[in-house]
Amino acid sequence: MIQVEHLCKTFRVARRNAGFYSAIQSLWNRQYDQIPALNDISFSIADGEMVGYIGPNGAGKSSTIKILSGILTPDSGTCQINGRTPWKERKAYVKEIGVVFGQRSQLWWDVPVIDSFELLRDIYSVPAVNYHHMLEELVSLLNLEQIIKTPTRQLSLGQRMRCEIAAALLHEPKILFLDEPTIGLDAVSKLAVRSFIRKFNQSHQTTVILTTHDMQDIEALTNRILLIGKGRILMDGTLDTMKQMVPDTDASLDEIVAKLYQTYHI
Amino acid sequence: MKKYLSFFRMRFIHGLQYRSAALAGVITQFTWGFMEILLFRAFYEADPSAFPMEFSALSCYIWLQQAFLALYMTWFWEEDIFRSIRDGSICYELCRPLNLYNLWFTRTIAIRLSKAVLRCMPILLVTAFFPKPYGMSLPPTPVAAGCFLVSMILGTCLVASFNMIIYIVSFFTISDTGIRMVASNLSEFLCGAVIPLPFLPDRWLSVIQFLPFASMNNAPFRIYSGDIHGSELIMVIGLQLFWLIVFLVIGKAMMHRALKQVVVQGG
Amino acid sequence: MKLYFHYFTIHLKTIMQYKASFFLSTIGQFLVSFNVFLGVYFMLERFHQVKGFTYSQCLLCFSTVLLSFSLAECFFRGFDSFSFLIQKGEFDQILVRPRSLILQILGSRMEFSRIGRMIQAIVIFGYAIPTSGVIWNLSKIFTLIFMIIGGVITFASLFLLYASLCFFTVESLEFMNIFTDGAREYGKYPIGIYGKTVLRICTYIVPFALFQYYPFLYLIGQIQKPIFMILPLLSCCFFLPCFLLWRFGVRRYQSTGS
Numbered sequence: 129m130i131q132v133e134h135l136c137k138t139f140r141v142a143r144r145n146a147g148f149y150s151a152i153q154s155l156w157n158r159q160y161d162q163i164p165a166l167n168d169i170s171f172s173i174a175d176g177e178m179v180g181y182i183g184p185n186g187a188g189k190s191s192t193i194k195i196l197s198g199i200l201t202p203d204s205g206t207c208q209i210n211g212r213t214p215w216k217e218r219k220a221y222v223k224e225i226g227v228v229f230g231q232r233s234q235l236w237w238d239v240p241v242i243d244s245f246e247l248l249r250d251i252y253s254v255p256a257v258n259y260h261h262m263l264e265e266l267v268s269l270l271n272l273e274q275i276i277k278t279p280t281r282q283l284s285l286g287q288r289m290r291c292e293i294a295a296a297l298l299h300e301p302k303i304l305f306l307d308e309p310t311i312g313l314d315a316v317s318k319l320a321v322r323s324f325i326r327k328f329n330q331s332h333q334t335t336v337i338l339t340t341h342d343m344q345d346i347e348a349l350t351n352r353i354l355l356i357g358k359g360r361i362l363m364d365g366t367l368d369t370m371k372q373m374v375p376d377t378d379a380s381l382d383e384i385v386a387k388l389y390q391t392y393h394i
Numbered sequence: 395m396k397k398y399l400s401f402f403r404m405r406f407i408h409g410l411q412y413r414s415a416a417l418a419g420v421i422t423q424f425t426w427g428f429m430e431i432l433l434f435r436a437f438y439e440a441d442p443s444a445f446p447m448e449f450s451a452l453s454c455y456i457w458l459q460q461a462f463l464a465l466y467m468t469w470f471w472e473e474d475i476f477r478s479i480r481d482g483s484i485c486y487e488l489c490r491p492l493n494l495y496n497l498w499f500t501r502t503i504a505i506r507l508s509k510a511v512l513r514c515m516p517i518l519l520v521t522a523f524f525p526k527p528y529g530m531s532l533p534p535t536p537v538a539a540g541c542f543l544v545s546m547i548l549g550t551c552l553v554a555s556f557n558m559i560i561y562i563v564s565f566f567t568i569s570d571t572g573i574r575m576v577a578s579n580l581s582e583f584l585c586g587a588v589i590p591l592p593f594l595p596d597r598w599l600s601v602i603q604f605l606p607f608a609s610m611n612n613a614p615f616r617i618y619s620g621d622i623h624g625s626e627l628i629m630v631i632g633l634q635l636f637w638l639i640v641f642l643v644i645g646k647a648m649m650h651r652a653l654k655q656v657v658v659q660g661g
Numbered sequence: 662m663k664l665y666f667h668y669f670t671i672h673l674k675t676i677m678q679y680k681a682s683f684f685l686s687t688i689g690q691f692l693v694s695f696n697v698f699l700g701v702y703f704m705l706e707r708f709h710q711v712k713g714f715t716y717s718q719c720l721l722c723f724s725t726v727l728l729s730f731s732l733a734e735c736f737f738r739g740f741d742s743f744s745f746l747i748q749k750g751e752f753d754q755i756l757v758r759p760r761s762l763i764l765q766i767l768g769s770r771m772e773f774s775r776i777g778r779m780i781q782a783i784v785i786f787g788y789a790i791p792t793s794g795v796i797w798n799l800s801k802i803f804t805l806i807f808m809i810i811g812g813v814i815t816f817a818s819l820f821l822l823y824a825s826l827c828f829f830t831v832e833s834l835e836f837m838n839i840f841t842d843g844a845r846e847y848g849k850y851p852i853g854i855y856g857k858t859v860l861r862i863c864t865y866i867v868p869f870a871l872f873q874y875y876p877f878l879y880l881i882g883q884i885q886k887p888i889f890m891i892l893p894l895l896s897c898c899f900f901l902p903c904f905l906l907w908r909f910g911v912r913r914y915q916s917t918g919s
Contacts, residue, residue, distance in 0.1 A: 139917065199756045201915045215915060223759040232750045238675040247671055250664045251758050251765075279678065418835035425839045429847045429855065436854040440708045571682060575689040579696055588700040593707060 130173040130196070130303070130335065135205035137166040137191055137359075165191040166202065167359035175302070176333040178325075180346040182385065183356035184394055189339045192356070193305055196337070197227050210302060223252060226296035230308035233288065234295055235280040241291045242276045245298060252299035259298065266294040270324055286317025293321065297328070303335045310342050322348045343381035357394030398496055402504045409508025416512035423460040423517055430456045431528055446592035450527035451619035455590055457530045458615045461517040464509030465550045466611035468557075468585055469578035472502065475561050476570050488653070495649045498561065502554040534620040541627055545614035548634040553610050555641035556581065562645060565652035586612040592621070606637040664760065668768030676773055683774060690777030694727055698785070701849055712854040718881055719850055720789040725805070726848035726873060728782035729812025730841075735775040737817040739766040741841075743824035744831050752914075762911065766824075795880055804876050804890045811872030811893025816841065818903040819867070825903065828910030844869050851877055871896035 140160040165188045173179055183189050194200035195207065198214035198221055207213060212221045228234075235244040249259045267273055270290045275283060283291065289309060296304060306325070310318045326349060329336050338349060346353060346367065353370055355363040363370065373391075374384045434452055438445050447455075464470075475498060478484045487494055521530040533539040560577045564570035582588060584607035591599060591612050602608055613630050616622045622630055676683045701723055705716040714722075734741065746752050746769065755765045795801055823837045844867075847855070852863050852874040863870040872893035879889035 194753070197757050199753050199915065201912075218756070219759045219761075221759075222757050225757065227754070227757045229750065229754070232754065234754050236671055236675070238678045239671055243671055243674060247667050250667045251760050253759075414832040415835060421836050422839055422843075425843060426846075429843065429859070432855040432859060433847065433850065435856075436711050436850075437704060437708050440711045444707050446707075569681065569685070571685045571689070575685065575692060579689075579692040583696045583699060588696050589704060594703055595706065598703075 129175055129208075129210060130171075130337075131206075131208045132172065132196075133170045133206045135166050135169040135192070135195065135202050135207060137164075137188075137195065137200070137202045139163045139165055164359050166195075169205070169356070169359070169361055171354060171361060171364060173335060173337070175335055176329070177352065178329050178336040178350045179338065180350035180353045181337060181339045181356065182341070182343075182346065182353060183362075184389055187356045187394060188359045189356060190307065193227075193307055193337070193339060197225060197305055198222055223299065224301055225303045225305060226299070226301035227305045228289075228292050228296045228307065228309055230289070230306070230311045233280065233292065235288070235291060237281050238279055240277050240279050241272075241283070244280065244291075245276075245295060248295055248298050254299050258300065262298055262300060266297060269327060270294055271320070286313050286320070289313060289317065289321060290324075293324065297334075300332070301334065303337070306336065306338045306340075308340055309338070310340065310345055318342075318344075325349055343385055347381060355388065357389070357392050362392050362394075363388075397492065398500045401497065402500045405501050405504035406508045409505050410512065413512065416509070419509075419513050420516050423463060423513060424520075427456050427460040427517070427521070430460075435528075447590070447616075447621050448527070448619070450531055451616070451621045452590065453524075453528050454530055454619040455615045455621075457517060457521045458618060459587070459611060461514040462510050462546075462611070464513060465506050465546075466553055466585070466587070468553060468581035468587070468607075468610065470506070471557065471560070471574060471578075472505065475501075476564055476574075479561070479564050480570070494653065495558065495646055499554055499558055502557050503550065506550065506554070531619075533618050534623075537627075538617060538620050538623065541631060542614055542618040545617050545631055545634060548631065548638055549610050549614050552606065552634060552638045552641060555638060555645055556606070556610075558645040559641060559648065562648045562652050565648075565655065581607050581610075584608070585610045590616075592616075604633065606641065609634040609637050665764060665768060669771065672771040672773065686774040687777035690731075690774050691781055692777075694778050694781055697846065697849055698723070698781070711850065714851055714854070714881075715794070717789045717793040718877075720785050721793045721795075721880070722851050722873060722877055723849040724782040724785040724789060725808050725812060725877070726845060727778055728786070729809050729872070730816050730845045730848075731775040731778035731782065732809075733813045733816035733820065735772050735779075737767065737820045738770040738772040739768070740817070740820035740824040742770055744827045744834070747827055748831070756915075763907075793881065795882070800887065800890060801880055804880050804893075807891065807893040808872050808876050808880075811868075811876075811896040814897040815868055815872060815899055816844070818900040819844075821900070821907055822903040825906040825910040828914050840867055848873055853878075868896035868899050 139162075141163055169188075169192065181189055181192065191200065195202050196209065196214060198218045201215040209221070210224060212224075214221050234248075235241060236247070245263065254262070267276060270293065272290060272294060275287050275291070280288060280291070293306075293309065309325075310321055313321065322345065325336060325338075328334060336349070338345065340346065351366050353363065353365060353367060354361055355370070363373070370388065371384060374387045376383075376387075379387070431453060434449075434456075438449055445452075459466075478487065484494075487497070518530060523529065533542060556577075560573060563573055567573055584602055584605055586608070591602060591608060594602060603612075609630070613622070613634055617627060617630065701719055702716075705711070705719060709716070711719070739746065743752075743766070746755075746766065751769065755762060755769070758765060790797070819837070819840050823834065823841075826834055826837070848869060852870045853860055860870055860874065863874070875884070875889050875892045878884040879886070
């Protein structure tokens with residue numbers, strides 16, 4: 129159960145003019161620009177739900193994910209996830225979540241994937257029995273037998289992403305955050321990743337929160353969509369709710385989203 | 395010629411942008427200089443008669459070394475150049491109507507000069523006000539000053555041409571790490587960056603002073619303080635010129651062969 | 662501890678993938694400090710002693726600093742290259758894992774090529790320990806061990822300090838080299854020879870002298886008081902302010918996200 133209420137976050141960015149003197153001056157006399165990233169965000173997500181979190185670049189998606197995963201502390205607001213506040217009990221909390229940042233790798237670059245997995249096993253102190261169980265399941269579902277002994281650097285992007293997802297699930301997290309998991313993947317890999325996420329969600333009742341710019345990800349995976357823009361939740365509903373908001377029935381999903389962005393000026 | 399000049403200007407201005415790095419550099423160089431001077435003072439007190447040069451000349455040597463470090467640090471390499479050779483992106487450079495040797499040479503000088511310009515002024519200015527014999531002093535004669543300038547230019551070009559040879563050698567080797575390492579460390583010691591060359595035993599010095607490395611920073615810094623003077627002056631500058639020509643010829647010839655090889659292998 | 666060992670084996674495996682490059686950079690590390698050694702050698706060949714310290718005694722100092730610096734660099738490299746960890750977003754990944762941050766950062770980088778320097782330090786120890794005129798007994802052996810431990814901790818604290826500063830700015834941090842590289846470079850001679858001011862700075866501000874100079878005086882018998890033996894352990898206190906700054910930095914990172 130994820131319950132987020134009135135989350136606010138403002139970043140202070142030091143403003144500095146170019147030049148040597150202003151660089152020195154700014155050492156003791158700094159001016160800041162206030163950039164609101166999240167402005168009163170509230171939502172709740174039930175266990176086992178799959179939610180798509182969409183919005184244009186800079187809308188506050190990754191700030192939300194960072195707060196939910198305990199990396200960032202908000203200015204105000206509460207967030208209860210399975211009875212815990214992410215940024216307060218970091219170590220206890222993060223045991224229950226898995227995070228995949230699509231643009232970054234959590235696997236060790238130069239060693240075989242399986243070595244990274246074993247290290248992660250130790251980091252999360254997964255009992256041996258559970259680990260083998262889970263590994264077996266992930267390997268067969270994600271089709272990893274062939275690649276698990278290969279060093280990460282030799283994998284294609286699609287293969288790597290499958291391993292990244294497996295790496296985030298080894299400790300059987302209750303919640304999985306996927307930050308652009310299909311970015312840059314070819315069609316085959318995208319389909320494989322999507323079908324895996326769906327299957328895994330069904331069999332393990334894992335809550336999945338997905339940010340993406342690819343509307344097909346949303347269509348294939350989630351019933352519920354949270355649309356965020358300028359730090360606010362603009363829409364909380366299903367794909368159909370979203371379609372109804374735009375009168376043009378022939379429009380493709382991407383066009384609908386683009387129109388929505390336009391209407392909200394985001 | 396004009397295209398190299400504009401290339402020089404671009405690199406030079408690019409280098410000037412790193413002001414905060416330069417500030418940190420100046421602070422570091424000051425500290426290094428202080429520590430060196432304190433260190434040599436301790437040795438001077440241990441046995442003044444064993445000191446091979448005037449202490450004030452040594453101070454000048456140390457402060458010049460700190461001020462112009464960017465010009466003479468033989469261990470500074472441009473990663474970009476090595477990478478372009480390794481991964482073959484050098485082909486782009488070859489498509490341009492430019493002589494690759496001249497281009498890289500210009501680039502090397504420009505980067506070193508832009509780094510040095512930002513760092514040298516504060517160091518030279520401040521140390522000029524230090525109490526004798528720990529600070530900078532003016533050259534003893536106008537001749538020394540003139541020869542110092544000539545020798546500085548020759549030394550800088552020599553360092554750049556030495557860099558060039560190592561860049562080009564990496565065309566012929568699989569890994570540039572090894573050659574770079576040996577070149578960096580050997581040249582660092584032999585050019586007098588670890589301890590000024592006069593502090594070496596005489597029998598070592600009698601050989602080392604004729605090596606090209608002694609013509610890099612050793613020559614101008616010692617000319618400045620008058621440690622090298624008279625007829626020796628002409629010999630030292632002549633030697634610098636000789637090595638510069640040798641390195642340029644070797645570098646150009648090697649580049650010629652290397653490019654031929656690249657073309658034959660198809661990149 | 663088990664986890665740290667696991668990180669260790671992963672890094673070993675990485676090296677095995679790049680044997681040649683590891684070998685070369687090890688030699689490179691050796692050569693760099695060999696130049697420094699040559700400097701010491703030629704200076705003392707000319708002057709025979711400096712402020713009363715002989716060649717072998719200077720070498721004892723040199724190898725203590727070299728060994729503790731390279732050990733610190735080998736195992737605390739994660740802090741030394743912390744700016745990369747932040748820039749590449751690896752620090753975020755560390756934050757989403759249920760283990761201590763420091764342990765994970767230590768595990769993220771290890772620089773085994775520093776073995777090139779360690780070997781050199783040990784060889785020099787092998788020469789300096791019998792020739793330095795120290796009458797070795799149990800307390801002297803412990804002093805030397807404390808000196809090395811104190812050195813490792815002091816350098817590690819400096820790396821931690823550097824990493825903490827990365828939370829506030831990434832610019833101009835090169836000046837930290839004054840302390841790390843500077844101490845390695847100029848710690849080749851007993852700190853006392855640089856004069857009183859430097860000695861004071863190295864006693865009260867950054868405690869280099871606590872592990873390098875004072876216990877060294879005890880070692881060579883210039884000072885008899887056994888209290889000097891445990892001074893290196895006092896230098897470990899330097900870790901505390903650095904650690905507090907680190908804690909502060911992490912909290913700031915979590916509230917600014919930059």
